[in-house]
Amino acid sequence: MSSTPSSSDAAALPTAASHYPARPQFSGFMKPTGVEGDVGTLEVYGAIPAGIDGTFYRVMPDPQFPPFIDNDPWFNGDGSISAFKIKDGRASFKQRYVRTEKFTREREAKRALLGKYRNKHTDAVEFKVRTTANTNVVHFNGQLLALKEDAPPYALDPDTLETIGxxxxxxxxxxxxxxxxxxxxxxxxxxxxxxxxxxxxxxxDICYHRIGADGKFLETVWLISPVVAMIHDFAVTENWVVFPLIPQVCDLERLKQGGEHWQWSPETPFFVGVLPRVGAKPSDVKWFRYPNCFPSHSCNAFEDAAGNIVFDLGLCDKNLFFWWPDAKGNAPAPETLHTKLTRFTIDPRSEDLELTEAANVTVLQTGNSEFYRLDDRFATQSYRHAFFDLMDPALGTDFRAIGPQLGGGYPLYNSLGHLDIVTGETEVYYPGNTHMVQEPVFIPRRGSTVEGDGYLLALVNNYASMSSELHLVDTKDFGKAVAVIMLPLRLRHGLHGNWVDAADVAK
Known part of the structure; x- marks a missing residue:
């Protein structure tokens, strides 16, 4: 390895591929686009309410070159940020790549140089920071931060999307x-x-920290995990922090031999770490245990009247990341995977660290769901409304028609769900027979302080037109869209994004 891709390095590498591999993650709707650009005015069917004023930022993995490793997972692509600005009933679009070290060095070399997902031992060259910055994008202290959990963030200008560094x-x-x-x-x-x-x-090692709104660090606590496992998401209450460990484990020797970063461990329990949010010492963490399962994204967490932690998240009884099987190569068939919105109630003062289904677990919604969102004004507090992606084959999706264009190998979510946690009732928005939905974001109604009163906005894949759409749903009439915003291009599956209200930026 060398620190830069010199001409001698390039000569020693295999010839770069001139096209993407004939694999599901690079075909159909998932074919990489490589697009950067601006559209000043997007076509709108219906009417965008005049009170909506802000920007929906999202990020998708979109490799600029055919991969160095042929069977590269789709989420190993370069981070590409989309910004949909909505104001006065109109919408515009801007998209830029995050100029990571990987992106800029590969553009100079005119080829892919990064190897397997999170395995530096398979790279063509040595990177100082090998992240793709492709998993989430948040607005904080005047900057956009493009995030991936293997490195520090990359900062971008919120208006131009130009990379700061x-x-x-x-x-x-x-x-x-x-x-x-x-x-x-x-x-x-x-x-x-x-x-x-x-x-x-x-x-x-886990490094926990709190950062003030002005960007100043308030606290740092170093912890030791009971197992080197993935911690993709977590949750926060007023007084506690909750770390759910996914039983996908890392082994350094496997990495050095060119193996995968993650391997499913059916013997490893679902560990739930609980730490005081303020003033904690490393010894204060408690690692609760629950039988082996896969914790997916968090929805919210809060404390009940008795001081218990109430933690809502998606839970699957099998390995949801089936493309990383166990040591024997066993993995579930994707059509058997079913994630339910599940509530854990945990007494943080308890010395009994064993969690059980009977004592600690309640299923809030039985549908196959993921990408949970809430009215963020009620984060860390007791809440009533949960929004999410939902797969319900009975809704009428034409799987035969969309199958050849699907890409990614398996259909994900065909509708948006809204759960009223108090009544237990679920409302569903179904965008159409040839559509699949991506992660939604919640937009509060202008002037309203009522939880869940507003709009849900989601990027939708239209497999008939092979283009992308934004669907805007009023939570007061959830069954239909008040506006469909058309994009003149196709955007691959993204991972996460957030709505940034213009009023919040002005504060």
Missing amino acids: LHTFDGQLPSMTFTAHPKFDPATGEMVCFGYEAKGDGTP
């Missing part, structure tokens, strides 16, 4: 990694965050 909070960030799912206190603007494998690949 690697962001270590003016040198305050002590860890090598940073979560893709930071949480924000709606009252103070404080960002609560962490990094796992915080001292490098295969290390058990």
Whole structure:
């Protein structure tokens, strides 16, 4: 390896591919686009309410070159940021790549140089920071932060989307990694965050920190995980932080031999770490245990009247990341996977660390769901309304028609759901027989302080037109869209994004 891709390095590498592999993750709707550009006015069917004023930012993996590793997973692509600005009933679009070290060096070399997902031992060259910055994008302290949990964020200009550079909070960030799912206190603007494998690949270290709204670090606590496992998402209450460990585990020797970063471990329980949010010591963390399962994205967490932690998240009884099987190569068939919105109730003072289905678990919604969102003004607090992606084959999706163009190999979610946690009732928005939905975001109605009163906005894949659409749904009439915003191009599946209200930016 060398620190830069010199001409001798390039000569030693295999000939770069001139096209993408004939694999599902690079075909159909998932064919990489490589698009950067602007559309000043997007076509709108219906009417965008005049009170909506802000920007929907989202990020998708979109490799600029055919991969160095043929069977590269789709989420290993370069981070491409989309910004949909909505104001006065109109919408515009802007898209730019995050200029990571990987992106710029590959553009100079005119070929892919990054190897397997999170395995530096398979790279063509040595990178200082090998992240793709492709998992989430948040607005904090006047900047956009493009996030992936293997490195510090990259900062971007919120208006132009131009990359400012690697962001270590003016040198305050002590860890090598940073979560893709930071949480924000709606009252103070404080960002609560962490990094796992915080001292490098295969290390058990977790670095927890709180950051004030002005970007100043308020607290840092170093923890040791009971197993080197993925911690993709987490949750925060007024007084506690909750770390759900996914039983996908990392082994440094496997990495050095060119293997996968993650391997499913059916023997590993679902660990739930609980730490005081403020003033904690490393010894204060408790690792509760629940039988082996896959915790997916968090919805919210809060404390009940008795002081218990109430933690709502998606839960699957099998390996949801089936493309990373166990040590024997066993993985579930994707059509058998079913994630339910599930509530854990945990007494943080308890010395009994064993969690059970009977004592600690309640299923809130039985549908196959994911990508949970809420009215962010009620984060860390008791709440009533949960929004999510939902797969219900009975709705009428024409799977035969969309199958050849699907890409990615398996249909994900065909509708949006709204659960009223108090009544238990679920409303469904179904966009059409040839459509699939991506992660939604919630937009509060202008002037309303009522939880869940507003709009749900989601990017939708239209497999008949092979283009993307934004569907806007009023939560007061959830069954239909008030506006469909058409894009003159196709955007691949994204991972995460957020709505940034113009009024919040002006504060």
